[in-house]
Amino acid sequence: MPSNINARQFLKAAAYRRTCYALTNTSKVSDERIVEIVQEVLSFAPSSYNMQSARLSVVLGKNHEAMWDAIIEAAGPILKEFGVWDTMKPILEGSRNSSGSVLFFEKETTIHAAREAHKSAAHMFSELSDHASGMHQILVWTALELEGLGANLQHLNTIPVVEDIIKNHSGFSPDEVTLFKLKAHLNFGDEVGTHPTVPAKLALSETLRVVK
Numbered sequence: 058m059p060s061n062i063n064a065r066q067f068l069k070a071a072a073y074r075r076t077c078y079a080l081t082n083t084s085k086v087s088d089e090r091i092v093e094i095v096q097e098v099l100s101f102a103p104s105s106y107n108m109q110s111a112r113l114s115v116v117l118g119k120n121h122e123a124m125w126d127a128i129i130e131a132a133g134p135i136l137k138e139f140g141v142w143d144t145m146k147p148i149l150e151g152s153r154n155s156s157g158s159v160l161f162f163e164k165e166t167t168i169h170a171a172r173e174a175h176k177s178a179a180h181m182f183s184e185l186s187d188h189a190s191g192m193h194q195i196l197v198w199t200a201l202e203l204e205g206l207g208a209n210l211q212h213l214n215t216i217p218v219v220e221d222i223i224k225n226h227s228g229f230s231p232d233e234v235t236l237f238k239l240k241a242h243l244n245f246g247d248e249v250g251t252h253p254t255v256p257a258k259l260a261l262s263e264t265l266r267v268v269k
């Protein structure tokens with residue numbers, strides 16, 4: 058079936074996505090529509106050997122607030138110890154004040170099984186899983202912004218205790234989530250102010266070669 062959008066339209070849509078930190082805890086997009094977008098991404102996003110290791114969770118409402126309260130309480134002392142609390146505090150508080158999050162996990166047992174099934178590429182699978190997760194992330198991020206929300210991608214799972222807190226709020230059972238690795242999470246909400254512009258990029262003379 059030929060696509061009814063062209064590359065110019067696709068790239069224009071993709072280029073609209075930005076990191077938006079100024080969010081509110083409201084959403085002009087319904088919960089149902091947000092879930093539908095995430096379902097649609099899961100229905101077509103690629104993965105290495107189609108292994109489908111992605112597990113996603115949409116965290117909304119009171120559960121989202123409770124998750125952020127617990128993250129801030131646990132991360133505060135650790136970030137203070139590392140001397141980055143003053144920088145991180147407004148980001149964390151901004152995240153708490155967003156309307157919801159999409160959590161991006163990878164199921165490690167699926168990755169182990171793929172290693173067994175495709176032995177010649179076995180050493181590549183944790184990287185390949187990261188790539189596939191990134192593809193799910195950019196698709197959800199872009200689609201939510203095209204629908205009218207702002208969003209930002211976070212990696213607070215650098216702090217192990219925070220990963221556990223996020224897992225506990227994911228809606229997956231403890232037995233399921235223990236098999237998962239959190240890769241990223243995307244906060245979203247209504248945007249405050251104007252949509253950010255593309256940040257400065259390196260010259261193409263540095264980042265691209267074309268050879269014939």
Ligand SMILES: Cc1cc2nc3c(=O)[nH]c(=O)nc-3n(C[C@H](O)[C@H](O)[C@H](O)COP(=O)(O)O)c2cc1C
Pocket residue numbers: 074075076077209210211212213253254255256
């Ligand atoms: C792989 C990846 C990881 C990122 N991790 C974080 C993060 O942990 N926290 C954060 O605030 N932004 C994070 N970002 C957002 C980047 O800082 C942002 O994409 C970059 O500055 C370019 O701005 P743009 O998103 O508006 O294009 C991440 C982006 C990517 C692609």
